[in-house]
Amino acid sequence: MSENKERLYLFDTTLRDGVQTIGVDFSLEDKLLIAETLDALGVDYIEGGYPGANPVDTALFENRRLYKNASFTAFGMTKRAGRSVSNDPGFKDLLAAECDAICLVAKSWDYHVRVALGISNEENLEAISESVKAVKQSGREPMLDCEHFFDGYKADKDYALACARAAIDEGARWVVLCDTNGGTLPAEIEEIVTEVTKHVPGDHLGIHTHNDTGNAIANTLAAVRAGARQIQGTLNGLGERCGNANLTTIIPTLMLKSELADRYEIGVKPVQLRTLTHAARMLDEILNRAPDRHAPYVGESAFATKAGIHASAILKDPSTYEHVNPDLVGNQRRLLVSDQGGKSNIISELERLGLEVSRDDPKLSLLLSEVKSREATGYAYEAADASFELLARRTLGNVPRFFEVDSFRVMVERRHNAIGELVTISEATVKVFVNGSTVMSVGEGNGPINALDTALRKDLGKYQEYIQDLELVDYKVRILTGGTDAVTRVLVESRDSKGGRWFTVGVSPNIVDASFEALLDSINYKLIRDGAPSP
Numbered sequence: 001m002s003e004n005k006e007r008l009y010l011f012d013t014t015l016r017d018g019v020q021t022i023g024v025d026f027s028l029e030d031k032l033l034i035a036e037t038l039d040a041l042g043v044d045y046i047e048g049g050y051p052g053a054n055p056v057d058t059a060l061f062e063n064r065r066l067y068k069n070a071s072f073t074a075f076g077m078t079k080r081a082g083r084s085v086s087n088d089p090g091f092k093d094l095l096a097a098e099c100d101a102i103c104l105v106a107k108s109w110d111y112h113v114r115v116a117l118g119i120s121n122e123e124n125l126e127a128i129s130e131s132v133k134a135v136k137q138s139g140r141e142p143m144l145d146c147e148h149f150f151d152g153y154k155a156d157k158d159y160a161l162a163c164a165r166a167a168i169d170e171g172a173r174w175v176v177l178c179d180t181n182g183g184t185l186p187a188e189i190e191e192i193v194t195e196v197t198k199h200v201p202g203d204h205l206g207i208h209t210h211n212d213t214g215n216a217i218a219n220t221l222a223a224v225r226a227g228a229r230q231i232q233g234t235l236n237g238l239g240e241r242c243g244n245a246n247l248t249t250i251i252p253t254l255m256l257k258s259e260l261a262d263r264y265e266i267g268v269k270p271v272q273l274r275t276l277t278h279a280a281r282m283l284d285e286i287l288n289r290a291p292d293r294h295a296p297y298v299g300e301s302a303f304a305t306k307a308g309i310h311a312s313a314i315l316k317d318p319s320t321y322e323h324v325n326p327d328l329v330g331n332q333r334r335l336l337v338s339d340q341g342g343k344s345n346i347i348s349e350l351e352r353l354g355l356e357v358s359r360d361d362p363k364l365s366l367l368l369s370e371v372k373s374r375e376a377t378g379y380a381y382e383a384a385d386a387s388f389e390l391l392a393r394r395t396l397g398n399v400p401r402f403f404e405v406d407s408f409r410v411m412v413e414r415r416h417n418a419i420g421e422l423v424t425i426s427e428a429t430v431k432v433f434v435n436g437s438t439v440m441s442v443g444e445g446n447g448p449i450n451a452l453d454t455a456l457r458k459d460l461g462k463y464q465e466y467i468q469d470l471e472l473v474d475y476k477v478r479i480l481t482g483g484t485d486a487v488t489r490v491l492v493e494s495r496d497s498k499g500g501r502w503f504t505v506g507v508s509p510n511i512v513d514a515s516f517e518a519l520l521d522s523i524n525y526k527l528i529r530d531g532a533p534s535p
C-alpha cells in the first residue's frame, strides 16, 4: 500500500450487463472461465449474473466458488411492493445464492416508479430499505444500483437522493449511480456526483456508465474526480447498445497515467496488469469474434508504427513514439511491414513472429524487395501475418513443398432442380501431387471457393490429419483498381481447434484465383505450424 493514495474499487459486470449485448450468450463454463480471468486480473467485484432468472445463472450461484481477490456478486431486484421479503419468490432466490455480495437494482426516477412499477414513491423507498436490510442480515455485502439516476436527479433531485439515502441508512456498502441510457455528458456527471457526495459520502458511491455518446470512460473519470470510489464496467466495454464503460481501457489508465496513478490505487498489481491483453483477447475468443485491432492498450495496432523512419527511431528509443510501454499491459510493439519500411521493420517483424535472422543475412534484402514488389501489385501483409511468415520462410530458408497443385477447374451452374426450384451450384476438380502420386478430387459447394476448398481438402494424403480442424472463418474481398483490368485482393481468416487464428492473402485479376492462393497459404501455414513432416 502506498502513502496516502485513495483506493478505487473495480466492479466488473461483464457477466451480467455484458450479457445484454446482442449476440452474446455465455455458457456456464464460459462464465466460470471469465470469472477466473477477472479474479486473476485483480478486480474487486465480479457480478456473476441474476440467480433465478435463467438456468445458467442459477447454476452459477449454486456452489460457492472461492476467488482470490474478488467478491462474487449476485444481481437482483429489490423486493416487490406489497409483499414481505420472505414472501417474494424472486427475492428468496437472490438470498439463496452462494455469493459474497448482492447488488440490488432499484428505480430512482419518480417517473419510472409511477409508470413502470405503478407504485407510490414511498412504497419504492420502503422496498429499497427492506431489501437492503435483508441482504445485510443474510451476512452478504449489500449494494444498490440506482437505475436512471442522472435522469431521475434532473426530474426530481430530492427523490433520487432519498432512494440513495434509504440504502445507505440500512447499511449498504455502495450506492451506484447509473447513467442507464448513456446520454449524460461528463461535465453534468461531475456536477451531479459532486452534489450527491454532500448526502452520501464518496467512499460509498459507485458509477455505472454506458457509451452512447462515446463518453463512458470520460463520464467514469468525471465521477471519480467528483468523489465516487467504485467503478463499474466490463471487459472490452461489452454491453447493451454501445456498451458499458470499458474496464480494459480504464484499468491501465488508472495505473499508468500519473494524473490518476499519483492519487489513486486499485487492487490490480503491475504483474496482473500484464495479463490484461490476454484477458481482453480471451473474451473475444469465447465470443468467437476477431479482437478489435485498434483497442486502446490491448489492440494489435495499439503499439504499431508504419513509417520506416519512425521504425528505426523506435528501435533506438521506444519512449519517443509510445505513450506507455506495451510490456506493461502484456501487449507488444509492432513495426509494420509496408512499402515505407526498411530493413529494421522487416527484422523486428521477423522477431515478433519468432523467426531468427542475422542482420547481415544477404537474403534479407531479397525478402525486402520481394515484399515491396508484391505490395506494389496489391498484396497487403499488414493484415496477413501468416502469408508474410510463409513468404519470409520461403525466401530465407527452406519450407517443404508438402504438396503441389497441378491444376484446378471450377464450374458454376444455375438451373432448375428436380422439384422445379432455381438453384446455383458449384463443382470443382483439383489435381494435386502428394506422397509421390497424383490425386484428383471433386468437391461441391454453394459457391466456387467453397467447392474448391472442399475438393482440395478431400484428400491430401498424409497431411489430411493436420488440416482436419482447419476452418475458414472470414473472407474479405477488395477490388483494387477500377475498370476491366481490376485486381482482386482476398483476405482469408482461418482458425483451428487449438484456438489458433491466422490471416492469409491472395491477389489476382481473377477472384477465384486470388481466393485459391489465400486458401493454399492457409493450409501451408497450418502444416508448418503443426510440424507436418516433409514429403
Ligand SMILES: [Zn+2]
Pocket: 017, 180, 208, 210, 244
Ligand atoms: Zn448498465
